[in-house]
Amino acid sequence: MQKFISLITLLFIFTISTAQNKFGNPEVDPTQIQKTYPEWAAYQNKKIMLSRDFIALDASSKEITKESFLDQLANGNFIPVRLKSEESVYVYKLFKILPKTDTSIKATINQIGFDAYKNYKMEGTAFPQFSFKDLDGNLVTNESMKGKIIVIKCWYIHCTPCIREFPQVNKLTEEYKDRKDIVFMSLAEDSAEQLKAFLARKPLSYSVIPDMKVYMNESLQLNSFPTHFILNKEGMIAKVLPNFESLEVALAKESKL
Structure with a gap:
């Protein structure tokens, strides 16, 4: 019986792990990228395009809506990192900002998230009369x-x-x-x-x-x-x-x- 329970536990852990990793690992180390503001800014400017269509994952690797993802960037304590995938597929995951991270990184991400969220909410609406x-x-x-x-x-x-x-x-x-x-x-x-x-x-x-x-x-x-x-x-x-x-x-x- 003990062995049977252990096998079920292992199967459960494997299933969760597989589900979380089906999109690939982070393309950069989420901890390393937070070491300095210039390092983060260079990565963000080149790799993170929040206006494009992408698969959004929260910090626990659960798939969420783009709206929820942008809201958490604007108001939370996260950085977005792209996961390894096909060139034409974009998967972004939220990672917690570490306690000793430069506060400029959080401030910048919150502002970028706010702008991206506002822009996203305009999509699908009529352009103002002109x-x-x-x-x-x-x-x-x-x-x-x-x-x-x-x-x-x-x-x-x-x-x-x-x-x-x-x-x-x-x-x-x-x-x-x-x-x-x-x-x-x-x-x-x-x-x-x-x-x-x-x-x-x-x-x-x-x-x-x-x-x-x-x-x-x-x-x-x-x-x-x-x-x-x-x-x-x-x-x-x-x-x-x-x-x-x-x-x-x-x-x-x-x-x-």
Whole structure:
């Protein structure tokens, strides 16, 4: 009887262990990555993209919703680490932040989690009503854009990460130039005069709409730049993204729908 109980116990432990490890081990040591803020920041910037589609696991390796995962990042005491998997499959797991970890790591993760959670909650909702005129005098409205995928970049002249993306987003518009059902436009905080002078030196292939600070602050409630939106053909927000890398992946997916 004793042997029978032991076998059941071992089988139970094996089953739990297998379930927890079916997604693979962490690609980095969760303890080591917390040693210094620069080490964590370098990993996070390169490997953690919370706007993409991913399988979410809590600290006990239980699969949870993306919403719950982001909520715990925003309000809890965790770092996200990617688990080893196929290149196209993303699995992120929560690991406890250790007591002696630099407090800057927790503060940064909470802010990133908050922004990602807010963006996630916007997905699936209607993009706020708009009627814009771009720098060339073209009128753009919700109605005129129906039936098209709209890619929107929100930025301003003195945003270094926003400007750093220009070569990449320009290349992206070139890749989709034959897709008449995809429109690229940008909302900028700056005045038309400032933008014309700036874009003469640093061209942007998107149509550019000036004086959008109030709209971005009040209607979109943005607090970080750049922010990219992908609207589907029904005018609904398909994705809200913080950088070009996430945008490229999401647009490739949306363009095939």
